[in-house]
Amino acid sequence: MTEVKYYPLIDCDSEGTEKMPMFPVTESKSIMAQSELWLEELVPHHYRLYAKTKRPATAFSVRCPLCGKTMRCISRDINETKLGLYVCSSCTND
Known part of the structure; x- marks a missing residue:
């Protein structure tokens, strides 16, 4: 069984729209x-x-934890706090 990993996100820009994952826990x-x-x-x-709080996933650009490139959202939000599902086109095409 694969271990579930969680990546905290930090801001990469002053507007707070570009998010970069930190180390996994x-x-x-x-x-x-x-x-x-x-x-x-x-x-x-x-x-x-x-x-933690209600936010639209479309408000963010999220970078890949592996390569740092911007990922694409492939699904809609499930609820107010469980947001979109993201994949990295670069890493999944290797």
Whole structure:
């Protein structure tokens, strides 16, 4: 079984629209307690965006944890805090 990874997100720009993942952690409770936004990697190279508060996923550009390129959103938000599913075109085409 694959271990679930969580990546806290930080701002890469002054507007707060460009997000970059930090180091991965495996403890969901710690990421939820310490981060406003994070990615969950349940399936390798597929990242679900989560937020503590209501936010539209379209408000952000999220970079890949592996290569740093901007990922694309391939699904809609599930609810107010479980946002879009992202994939990296560069990493999935290798």
